[in-house]
Amino acid sequence: MERTLVIIKPEAVIKKLVGKIISIYEDNRLDIIHAHRVLPTKEVLEKHYDAHKGKEFYDSLIDFMSSSEVMVLILEGENVVNIVREINGSTNPLKAKPGSIRYMFGETIQKNAVHGSESIEIAAKEIDIWRDLIRFES
Numbered sequence: 001m002e003r004t005l006v007i008i009k010p011e012a013v014i015k016k017l018v019g020k021i022i023s024i025y026e027d028n029r030l031d032i033i034h035a036h037r038v039l040p041t042k043e044v045l046e047k048h049y050d051a052h053k054g055k056e057f058y059d060s061l062i063d064f065m066s067s068s069e070v071m072v073l074i075l076e077g078e079n080v081v082n083i084v085r086e087i088n089g090s091t092n093p094l095k096a097k098p099g100s101i102r103y104m105f106g107e108t109i110q111k112n113a114v115h116g117s118e119s120i121e122i123a124a125k126e127i128d129i130w131r132d133l134i135r136f137e138s
């Protein structure tokens with residue numbers, strides 16, 4: 001069964017949006033097979049955001065994502081990678097479709113409430129990266 005990695009970002013955890021965001025995924029019949037609240041290390045974030053290394057927003061993104069605890073979720077379901085990206089909405093909350101998580105809860109392009117893996121292959125890599133911090137049984 002296909003899996004994806006979702007991160008509920010620091011500002012959304014601080015605003016107590018975890019339950020609301022999880023409900024949206026469940027309302028779309030996706031299974032949350034792991035959920036773990038953790039303070040990300042810079043080491044894990046640098047691996048996770050490796051594709052963005054060198055971009056002007058990279059340092060600020062790593063600082064922000066390591067500033068406070070996040071909720072790491074693994075979701076499972078048919079076509080879950082694409083479904084989650086659709087539910088999350090565009091990276092920039094100002095461009096996100098009404099009804100999407102980023103439209104409802106995103107503040108800025110950086111504080112955009114959630115992360116969702118881009119492809120099945122990247123999801124598998126990201127799940128492995130976060131294994132350094134979180135013990136997933138399977």
Ligand SMILES: Nc1ncnc2c1ncn2[C@@H]1O[C@H](COP(=O)(O)OP(=O)(O)OP(=O)(O)O)[C@@H](O)[C@H]1O
Nearest residue numbers: 052057061090091109110111112114115116117118
């Ligand atoms: N121009 C930018 N300015 C500031 N932050 C940015 C910018 N572009 C991307 N980011 C941040 O980097 C993250 C990863 O960027 P990416 O282009 O992979 O977005 P995405 O695939 O929509 O989002 P994600 O991978 O987080 O689900 C974004 O979620 C956002 O927080």
